[in-house]
Amino acid sequence: MSNALVTNSLYVNAERKVARLDFNQDYPTSVVAFFNSPDVQELVALFLKNEGTAVPNSFESLSAKEYLAAFAKVMIDDATIYDQFSKEEILASLERFYSFYRSLLRVSVIKADSNHILGQEFKQIDRRFNELVLRSYRMLEEKLQGFANRTFRQVSAGTDASLLVRHHVWAAPEKYAALNQFDFIDKVMLRPPLLMHTISNKRKGLFTAVDYNPIEHFNGKPGEWYCYPAKIGETLAFIYFQLDYLVNGLALANLFELAPKEDVIGHKPDVILLFGVPETEGMVSHYYHDEQNGIWVGEVPYTDDTTYFGYMKKMCLTLHNLHQINHGLLPIHGSMVRIRFKSGQQKTVVFFGDSGAGKSESIEALQEVADDQIIAVDTIFDDMGSFRVRSDGQVVAQGTETGAFVRLDDLSSSVAFNNMDRGVFLNPERKNARVIIPAASYAEVVAEHEIDMWLYANNYDDGVGVHFFDDEASAKKVFIAGKRKALGTTDEVGMTTTFFANPFGPVQEEALTRPVIDKVFAALFQQGVPVGEIYTHLGNDKSPKALHDSARALLKDLMEK
Incomplete structure (x- = not known):
């Protein structure tokens, strides 16, 4: 790869805009050591090749070694360098x-298998490196500009994040033994607001089953792959990702x-995901159920398309949902919130529907029209959860994610700005921009929550307010049809239908899902839980009035029912 740089301690893929700094291999502690580092020279060479002006006899026509030697002269006030180049040019x-x-x-990685102190101080180790890079830059800058800075911006000069990794041996069946050679992420340190960019910004197609186990042709090499061990609800998932998908791997920390x-x-684990494999059948994403070992295995190919974080998130959730369906639980594509009213009432509401139907927008509109009637709206799950019918006939819900993957395009700027100090922003300058923000504690996510109302987000009809179904059959008809007007957040446009509004598990295993749907709806109607649809109007009219009218009707229903 022409835009790749690989040394013992530094990896850079300029095309994917990612860099890994291995502090176990090299860790400069002084300005002199920093500028004399072979890695910095290699980085300069990559810069001059890809970004330099390359004008003959210019400063950037120098070799990397000469370039750094010129900086060294600036640092020691050797004025001879200015006989050849002006301060302004340098x-x-x-x-x-x-x-x-x-x-x-830029992500630093520290391996601390047997060093307890190192494991406790990895954040300080990374912080000191950031301070060194910033100090080195400012010393050069001030000498070249001829005066000391008067304004200081404490940016993340060295790294954006740091990973503490360890080698763990898990109970791998024989065919998975090769996976025991990869390091697990043990701790993550992010410097938000973290703005990250990927080549792709949209998800395409569905994940499909294959009749082979992806582990059979996996040949990843140590040092090129890491594992993020995730708790997706109560499902244990080992998410292995190739180094060029550091954006995705880091973003997981704000989600699972x-x-x-x-x-x-x-x-x-219940689930294994191999993300960034060189080849898959048809170069698309697949899954396989290893029934013998009780593991769902997913594979996602190394392509420009799969750089979009939606592939990482949705494949994880697909595998989790398939696991849930096989255990008699019903995956719900939607958001669950607990609404706390000034009166002391509390109501849990689940908003259901496919991408772009208006789930998050309905919650936001409800908060905007409530004035002081609502004290707080607590997120239980933002995108995916599961319904289970307990032995006493009660339907309860659990979530999957501790974070929220929020589309910025359709939400007010306050959502992003109020969470900027904790957010991971993905392609904020582009359409379908997203932010991942912490939303709920893990204990809250996996607790069993009773359901006070379940609403389908209808973005295609012209109705206003909320319509409640009188019987189980008519409700199931709408929910199972999964109609929506697609808004371009995936590769779909116009009116679409998706079985049970959930292309992440139920679509793949419709026959197994239908009896679970029947059981859940029967229990909900037997309990008298209101099941209906809220008209969001997002498919036809994006002005806030109609949605706010529907939110006002919902507020009234919540306070009366």
């Missing part, structure tokens, strides 16, 4: 190099609970 190049480096997603080592060592 400063302009320094700024371009600094911007090139900071345009990469990171499983502790006690849940990894000596245990077998």
Whole structure:
């Protein structure tokens, strides 16, 4: 790969805009050591090749070694360098190099298998490196501009995030033994607001079953793959990702609970995902059910399309949902919130529907029209949960994610700005921009929540308000049809139908899902839980009036029912 840089301690893929710094291999502790680092010289060479002006006899026509030697002369006030190049030219190049480096997603990695102190201090180790890079840049900048800075911006100069990794041995069946060679992510440190960019910004197609186990042709190499052990609800998932998908791997930290080592060592996961494999059948994403070992295995190919985080999130949820269906639980594509009223009442509401139907928008509209009648709206799950019928006939819900993957295009700016200090922003300058923000504690997500109301987000009809179904059959007809007007958040446009509005599990296993649907609807109607649809109008009219009118009707129903 022409835009790749690989040394013992530094990996850069300029095309994917990612960099990994292995602090176990090299960790400069002084400005002199930093500028004399072979890795910095290699990085300069990559910069000059890809970003430099390459004008003959210019500062950026120098070799990487000469380029850094010129910086060294600036640092020791050796004025002979200015006989060849002006301060302005050198400063302009320094700024371009600094911007090139900071345009990469830079992640430090520290391995701490047997060093308890290192494991406790990995954040400080990374912080000191950031301070060194910033100090080195400012020293050069001030000498070249001829005066000391008067304004200081404490940016993430060295890295954007840090990973503490460890080698764990899990209870791998024989055919999965090769996976025991990869390091597990043990701790994650992010520096939000974290703005990350990917080549693709939209998900295409469905995940399909194959009759072979993807592990059979997996040949990843140590050092090129990491595992994020995730708790997706109560499902244990080992998410292996290739190094160029660091954006996706980091974003997981704001979405799924990171499983502790006690849940990894000596245990077998319910789900394994291999993300970024060189080849898959048809170069699309697949899954396989290893019934013998009780593991759902997914594979996602290494392509430009799959850089979009939606592939990572939705394949994880597909595998989780398939696991749930096989255990008699019903996966719900929707959002569940607990609404706390000023009167002291509390109501849990589930908003149901496919991408772009208006689930999140309905929740936001409800908050906007409620004035002071609502004290708080607590998120239980944002995108996917499961319904289970208990032995006493009560239907309860559990969530999957501790974070929310929010589309910025259709929400007010306050949602993003109010969470900026914790958010991971994905392609914020593009259509279908997203932010991942923490939403609920893991304990809250996996607790059993009773359901006070279940609403289908109808974005295609012209009605206003909320319509409740009188009988089980008419409700099931709407929910199972899964109609919506697609808004371009995936590759679909116009009126679509998706079985049970959930292309992540139920579509793949419709026959297994139908009896679970029947059981859940029967229990809900027997309990007298209101089941209906809210008209969001997003498919036809994006002005807030109609949705706000529907939200006002919902508020009235919630306070009366």
